[in-house]
Amino acid sequence: MKRISVDVGGTFTDCFFAWDGLYIESKSLTTHHNLALGFNAALDNAxxxxGLSREEVLKEVESxxxxxxxxxxxLIEGKGPRVAAIVTHGFEDTIHISRSKGYGEGLDPVKQGDMPDAERPEPIVPRKMVRSIxxxxxxxxxxxxxxxxxxxRKQVRDLITNGAEAIVVALVNATENPEHEQLVLEIILEEYPAHELGSVPVILSSQVSGRKGEFVRGNTTIIDAFLHSIMFNAINQLTTNLRNSGYEKPMLVVHNSGGMAQSNSTDALRTxxxxxIAGVGGAQHLSESTGIGDxxxxxxxGTSFDIGLVPEGGVKxxxxxxxxxxxxxxxxxxxxxxxGAGGGSIASYDRIHKAIKIGPQSAGSDPGPACYDRGGLQATVTDADLLLGYLDPDNYANGFIKLNPKRSRFVIEDNLCDExxxxxxEVAKIIKRSVDEQMxxxxxxxxxxxxxxxxxxxxxxxxxxxxxxACGIAEQAGISKILFPPFASVFSALGASNMKPLHxxxxxxxxxLYEPISRTLFDEYDRFNDYVEELEMKGREDLVRQGYDVNKVKHRLELDMRYGNQRVTTSVALDINRIENVGEVLSIIRTFSxxxxxxxxxxxxxxxxxxxxQTIRVASFIDSEIINFDDLETxxxxxxxxxxxxxxxxxxxxxxxxxxxxxxxxALNEKYVVKxxxxxxxxxxxxxxxKDWRVEPTSQGAVWLLKDKATQ
Structure with missing residues (x-):
């Protein structure tokens, strides 16, 4: 196995290097102005x-x-192109009216309950950039x-004249028949060919989502269009960088569905x-391999704190x-x-509550925390950790970054101590306690x-x-078992190494499936199987287009099911891909129950x-070689x-x-225990x-952190 997996975060770019049984972790600061520079620094270090050159590695690496x-x-910064939308006549205000709960989407429960001050988010597509046909x-x-x-043609010309830089086409019932959306695309390409000045990306809702619901499908397509140019330019920048170093294969992009695909088969929203999510995928494989349970x-x-769940059995x-x-x-x-809580999260004084607030703003990698000595002027979690004695100023990030405690002391005193x-x-302790409690x-x-x-x-x-x-967080959350996996600091990059090609x-x-009034079971097997075959065909086409063998494509069928008219649906993964008889209908109902x-x-x-x-879903994938985890017992x-x-x-x-x-x-040797x-x-x-915790390393590089039973 020869793979390079890179996770570009807000502060650090992580690299996991797998080369014929040799595994290396590497980090560099993220270079937001040109992601390729941070990528190269992390890769060069690995x-x-x-003992290899970058050119030598990129010529031989599998992916x-x-x-x-x-x-x-x-999305957070709101930086993107001017997006326009073409909708069915009579649906011009659907995007802006949203749902009745639209004011509360993305807010915490307290803010959702504040109806008098409720405000809907500023739409990505302003009303004046919506046209109907x-x-x-x-x-x-x-x-x-x-x-x-x-x-x-009239509506498209008007949008281009008004500065449209991307166009979304979201027509009613396009999921049942995309003919009109595809015709709109053809007309736009006739008017503004891709090779001519004035062309803009056009995103069809029927290609982005197969589910009904004009508002959410339109929203999904709008965000995809908003991110399209940003992701295209970033991935093109990285691809060009790889080409210049001798890498000739397509670059693979990790998807938030838990799989990956070539960049030319990746929607921007999938990133x-x-x-x-690559880290959650790595944890799923760890759970399956070692039997550690839930x-x-x-x-x-450095920028965020992400929580995922993998119940026993590894089902995400x-x-x-x-x-x-x-x-x-x-x-x-x-x-x-x-x-919004990471090492670079900014600690500020909340004058209303007269307390310290952690994040969501972050110092990022430039300038970074004040102790990086790169011009940061605000106190961060890392500054507090340094002053509390947790970090070694001369041995941080393998000595790559020298920390300056005087700068940390200055920004905490200047911003927080007087308040x-x-x-x-004491202020540093409050920062540490607050961020642990928040997480x-x-x-x-x-x-x-x-x-x-x-x-x-x-x-x-x-x-x-x-x-x-982890110790402070677990103490407050009531968790007594912590596992640091192998290569913990770049584990999300390691998780990307185990991703499958998947659509x-x-x-x-x-x-x-069961009609209570007539007490009958579903018997239109051909109609159901045709739906499944249609979705499998799309998955096969995606994977074959990327060069994979059609005979290696596998499919997993999932159904979103509900009792009666319940609003909440439950996803059910099946071990069959077709319905042939009444026994299989009953088996699906039993699995759902x-x-x-x-x-x-x-x-x-x-x-x-x-x-x-409610929904039929097919995951199409290719099984591939993975990095295995050994048993954690000693x-x-x-x-x-x-x-x-x-x-x-x-x-x-x-x-x-x-x-x-x-x-x-x-000290992280299986023969030791550190109390x-x-x-x-x-x-x-x-x-x-x-205090009252102990570290027990394992032979394969994982580390247990366990609470002493006497203190639980």
């Missing part, structure tokens, strides 16, 4: 350690896999009002949260109507809860909302700051209301290693500094072990 938060950042297709795909070409993932980098949680920023969309995406009337160490609350909410028992879960902690804050296609379908009971409790099933299928008798030094460290629950043993990476309080400094991260 190549140097492997380069890329995950990024660039699209996420672009006279056409109509009914709910079964029949053309009721034919489209007039001159009407389309949202792709880096953190897992909650904790990815703490999907959001089928996720909210991106403030916009509801309809694209299946692995469930992820993202908080709180506390000394700098612990996020984990608790995530677990409790899914009906889970917190202590049943193992926290898998990774990211550059995961091992530093998901879906369509809305009204299928009644089991999943429903497991999620919501025994006795609340409602088959008497009927059993319906029978060795452990001893305590000798520390390399001692340092004064301030713990949030201790009044005074503690003379704390400091260990280097050699807290202690600090272990490695070239890529720092492990903070608090």
């Amino acid at each position: 190549c140097e350690r492997a 380069v896999r890329y995950a990024t938060t660039l699209g996420t950042n672009a 006279k056409e109509r297709i009914d709910t079964i795909g029949e053309v009721l009002v034919p489209l007039q070409k001159e009407d389309v 949202i949260h792709s880096g953190p 897992v909650v993932t904790m990815d703490m980098g 949680h999907y959001d089928f109507h996720p909210v991106i920023g403030r916009w509801l969309i309809c694209l299946p995406m692995i469930h992820l809860n993202t908080l 709180l009337d506390l000394d700098v160490i 612990a609350i996020g984990i608790e909410v995530e677990l409790r909302s899914s009906g889970s028992v917190i202590d049943d879960f193992t926290m898998v902690a990774y990211g550059g700051n995961g091992p530093l804050h 998901i296609h879906e369509r809305s379908a009204y299928v009644v 089991d999943i429903y009971v497991d999620r919501y409790g025994k006795g609340i099933e409602a088959p008497e209301a009927g059993v319906r299928v 029978d060795l008798v452990r001893t305590e290693p000798k520390p390399v030094s001692f340092r004064k460290v301030y713990f949030v629950n201790e009044d005074k500094a503690v003379d704390t043993p400091i260990y280097d990476a050699s 807290g309080p202690a600090v272990i400094t490695t070239e890529s991260t720092t492990y903070l072990i608090e």
Whole structure:
């Protein structure tokens, strides 16, 4: 196996280098003005350690896999092209009216309840950039009002004249018959060919989503169009950089569906949260390989804190109507809860509550935390960690970044100490306690909302700051088992190495498996199977177009099901891809019932209301070689290693500094146990072990952090 996987975050660019059994982790600061520079720095570092040149590696490597938060950042900042929309006549205001709950999308429950101050998000497409055309297709795909070409030309010319830089076409019932949307695309390309000045990208809603619902489908397509040019330019920049270094294969892009595809088969919207989701994929494989049971993932980098769930058995949680920023969309995406809390998160004074607020703003990589000595003027979590004694100023990021404690002290004193009337160490403790508490609350909410028992879960902690804050977070969340996986600081990049080529296609379908009034079971097998075959064909075409063998394409069928007219649907993954008889219908209903009971409790099933299928979904994929994880058990008798030094460290629950043993990476050996309080400094991260916790490394590079039973 020869693979390069890169996760470009807001602060660091992580690289995982796999070369014929040699595994290397590498980091560099993210260069936002040109992502290729940070990519090259991380890759060059890995190549140097492997004793190879970048050109030599890129000529022989099997694949380069890329995950990024660039699209996420672009949405947050609101920086993108002027998007226009073409809709069916009479639906001009659908985008801006949204749903009745549109004001609350993307807000926390407290703000959702603040109806007097409710405001809908500023639309990406302003009302003056919406045009309608006279056409109509009914709910079964029949053309009721034919489209007039001159009407389309007039509206398109008007939009271009008004500065449209991308055009969305979202017509009513296009999921049932995309004929009119495709005709609009042809007319636009006739008027403004792609090779001529004035051409703009055109995104069709029927190509982005197969589900009904004009508002969410339109929203989904608009966000995809908003990110299209940004992602095209960024990926083209990286692709050109690879070409110049001798890499001739297509670059692979990680998708938020849990798979990957070539860049020419990637919608921009699929890249949202792709880096953190690669980490969830890695945790899923870790859970399946080692049998550690239910897992909650904790990815703490420099900019954000991402929480994911992997229940026992390795089945990932999907959001089928996720909210991106403030916009509801309809694209299946692995469930992820993202908080604005990372090592670079800015600590500011909240004058209303007279308390310290952490994030969501971040110092990023430029200028970065004040201690980076690159011009940062605001206090961050990393500045607090440095002053509390957790970080070694001369051995941070393998000595690549020299930290300046004087700068950290200055910004905390200047921004926070006077407001709180506390000394700098007490303020640093508050920052540490606040960020840990904020992340612990996020984990608790995530677990409790899914009906889970917190202590049943193992926290898998990774990211550059995961091992530093995991102990404090687990303490407050009530978790007693933490696992730092192999290559924890670049684990999301490692997860990208195990991704499969995968495409998901879906369509809305009204299928009644059990009709309660007539007490009959579904028997239109050919209609259902035709739907499935249509979706499988799209998946096959996607993968074959990228050069994969059609005989290696596999499919997984999933149904979104509900009882009667319930609003909430439950996704059911099946082990069959066709329905041939009544026994298979009953088997699907039974599987749905089991999943429903497991999620919501025994006795609340409602088959008497009927059993319906809302959406049919097919995941098409290619199995590929993966990096395996070994068993995490060890029978060795452990001893305590000798520390390399001692340092004064301030713990949030201790009044005074503690003379704390400091260990280097050699302590992470399976023959050792390290009892807290202690600090272990490695070239890529720092492990903070608090009182009543202990570290037990494993032979394969994973590290257990366990709470002493006597203190639980």
